[in-house]
Amino acid sequence: MHPSSGRGDRMIIAQISDMHLRDDGILLKQKIDTEVALENAIGHINSWETPPNAILVTGDLVQRTKRQNYANLRKKLDQLRSPYYVIPGNHDNRTLIREHFSDLGYLPESGTFLQYSVDTGPLRLIGLDTMIPGENKGEICGKRCEWLQNILHEKPDQPTLIFMHHPPFKTGVNFLDRHQFQGSELLANIIEQNPQVIRIVCGHLHRQLQVSWAGTIASVSPSIAFQLPMALETDADRGFSLEPPACPVYIWQPDIGLIAHMSLIGDFGGLQPFVSDPIV
Numbered sequence: 001m002h003p004s005s006g007r008g009d010r011m012i013i014a015q016i017s018d019m020h021l022r023d024d025g026i027l028l029k030q031k032i033d034t035e036v037a038l039e040n041a042i043g044h045i046n047s048w049e050t051p052p053n054a055i056l057v058t059g060d061l062v063q064r065t066k067r068q069n070y071a072n073l074r075k076k077l078d079q080l081r082s083p084y085y086v087i088p089g090n091h092d093n094r095t096l097i098r099e100h101f102s103d104l105g106y107l108p109e110s111g112t113f114l115q116y117s118v119d120t121g122p123l124r125l126i127g128l129d130t131m132i133p134g135e136n137k138g139e140i141c142g143k144r145c146e147w148l149q150n151i152l153h154e155k156p157d158q159p160t161l162i163f164m165h166h167p168p169f170k171t172g173v174n175f176l177d178r179h180q181f182q183g184s185e186l187l188a189n190i191i192e193q194n195p196q197v198i199r200i201v202c203g204h205l206h207r208q209l210q211v212s213w214a215g216t217i218a219s220v221s222p223s224i225a226f227q228l229p230m231a232l233e234t235d236a237d238r239g240f241s242l243e244p245p246a247c248p249v250y251i252w253q254p255d256i257g258l259i260a261h262m263s264l265i266g267d268f269g270g271l272q273p274f275v276s277d278p279i280v
């Protein structure tokens with residue numbers, strides 16, 4: 001069975017975020033081999049017995065918007081055993097994403113924004129484009145909101161997950177909140193009117209967190225390349241962290257709803273047998 005067709009009413013979705021891929025052999029921030037990081041993430045997901053029904057690739061796909069980086073990314077993502085869906089982050093270029101991923105059939109053929117819905121399983125997936133070219137911060141403008149409102153009105157009763165690069169909410173960590181998301185009230189109004197949106201998943205902050213927002217649950221995925229610290233007591237951006245990369249795994253089951261797991265990527269020694277503790 002093709003993974004996108006769903007196994008009964010159950011659906012498994014993985015998210016990989018913020019790969020910042022560069023292909024020139026130069027280590028990102030002099031520390032991170034982004035090619036290896038992406039290969040590790042792909043190998044990790046491919047090692048699961050059950051391939052996910054969909055993999056959400058939530059932006060900052062490449063570090064620099066060079067054609068070569070996107071070609072390399074495409075080659076690598078094609079090794080996944082599941083259909084994958086890309087959306088742009090602030091490091092990306094819409095034209096180059098179109099050039100390299102349009103043939104997969106889900107990106108809009110015309111218009112500025114790379115937003116779309118995936119209607120292949122019991123859980124509907126909607127990708128939003130929050131990019132402002134040349135800027136770090138994200139936005140959802142009137143035009144993008146109108147599109148979202150229309151597409152949500154098409155299926156008001158179908159459970160829906162929205163994926164987007166920039167979180168539209170605050171995190172409580174000042175240095176993560178320094179770039180204010182534009183249009184968050186507009187978006188919040190739409191989400192509040194559409195209770196079928198059971199989850200919003202984002203990237204950009206390179207740190208796992210969850211928040212209750214606009215009547216739903218919203219979250220940020222860790223990066224598969226590098227993390228930002230949980231610096232609660234400072235406004236300063238003190239650097240990045242080499243905490244383990246990870247990918248969220250969402251399981252949709254109609255009798256339970258949506259369950260979010262986190263799968264750490266790395267060699268942690270494999271499964272250990274349960275053995276009795278020595279009696280002393």
Ligand SMILES: [Fe+2]
Nearest residue numbers: 018060204206
């Ligand atoms: Fe990023």
Ligand SMILES: [Fe+2]
Nearest residue numbers: 060089090204
């Ligand atoms: Fe970003």
